[in-house]
Amino acid sequence: MxxxxxxxxxxxxxxxxxxxxxxxxxxxxxxxxxxxxxxxxxxxxxxxxxxxxxxxxxxxxxxxxxxxxPSSKSIDEAKQLRVINLDEVAWHDTVDSCWVVIRDFVYDCTELLKSHPGGYDVILEYAGRDATLAFIGTGHSSTARESLEKYLIGELPFEERIFRVPNGIKVVGS
Ligand code: HEM
Structure with missing residues (x-):
């Protein structure tokens, strides 16, 4: 192998x-x-x-x-996402720069902190790390899932992904 x-x-x-x-x-x-x-x-x-x-x-x-x-309807399929590794994500763990990982995609939630309907603290708790299960577990609406797109800045390198493989998703939440 x-x-x-x-x-x-x-x-x-x-x-x-x-x-x-x-x-x-x-x-x-x-x-x-x-x-x-x-x-x-x-x-x-x-x-x-x-x-x-x-x-x-x-x-x-x-x-x-x-x-x-995150939203196959709204995303520009041709958009090449920047590959961002977990080490880099980990540096963005404050109110001034808050990145989270959801289903192996990296989101910059810094602006969202000010307006997130669930409060800023719930996101800040996951700043700099994976928030997939918290995001899924909260039962976000389809509108919330679609709005993820606005904050998308990159995706994890293949070897750090746990939810996706190069040819597509294998495990997804709601
Ligand atoms: C980029 C990431 C996120 C986006 C775009 C987002 C968006 C939203 C939106 C639009 C709502 C309003 C309710 C709905 O439409 O479902 C919401 C509610 C909420 N979110 Fe997030 N969210 C994000 C990340 C998170 C994370 C990481 C947590 C961690 C636990 C979280 C926890 C909550 C909670 C507790 C509520 C309130 C639910 C309620 O009042 O029933 N969210 N979020």
């Missing part, structure tokens, strides 16, 4: 453990039935053919969700 593949496997296992620790299931994430397995988080090229055929039904169900972008 190539080094990259080993890293991807490890990331997949981490994603499963995270889902398990947080009591998340594919059903709770609106992705149908079944237990999460490492292959669910991998690019299809990395799966062996047996597994990929077993999973093809689920994947076709997920096809409409495969676009990981």
């Amino acid at each position: 190539e080094k990259d593949q080993r890293i991807e496997r490890k990331n997949s296992e981490t994603a499963i453990k995270t889902m398990s620790l947080l009591g998340l299931t594919f059903r709770s994430l609106g992705l149908g039935d079944g237990e999460p397995r490492p292959d669910d988080f991998l690019d299809s090229e990395d799966r062996d053919s047996d597994e990929s055929s077993k999973r093809s039904r689920r994947n076709s169900k997920q096809a409409s969700r495969e676009d990981a972008r």
Whole structure:
């Protein structure tokens, strides 16, 4: 197995453990039935053919969700996002510069802090780090999900992603 593949496997296992620790299931994430397995988080090229055929039904169900972008309607598909790693995100953890990661995308919420309907403190708590589960857990409306786009500044490098792989999203929340 190539080094990259080993890293991807490890990331997949981490994603499963995270889902398990947080009591998340594919059903709770609106992705149908079944237990999460490492292959669910991998690019299809990395799966062996047996597994990929077993999973093809689920994947076709997920096809409409495969676009990981926050709002597939409003985003400019051609827009090249800047790749920002978690180290850089971590520097932006104050009211003067507040970045959060949601589903492997990086958002600059500095301006949002002033107007966020849920208050500034809930976001500030996640400044400089991953806020995916808090964002999903709060049950934001579709309007809130669409407004994410306004704050989008980049995405994590592949090796740091836990929700997405290059060809599309494997796990999404509401
Ligand atoms: C860029 C990131 C975010 C955006 C664009 C955003 C947007 C919004 C919007 C528009 C609302 C109004 C209610 C709705 O439409 O659902 C809202 C409410 C709320 N948000 Fe956020 N939010 C963000 C991040 C977060 C984070 C990281 C948390 C962490 C817990 C959070 C917690 C809440 C809470 C507690 C409410 C109030 C819910 C209620 O009153 O029922 N938000 N947010």
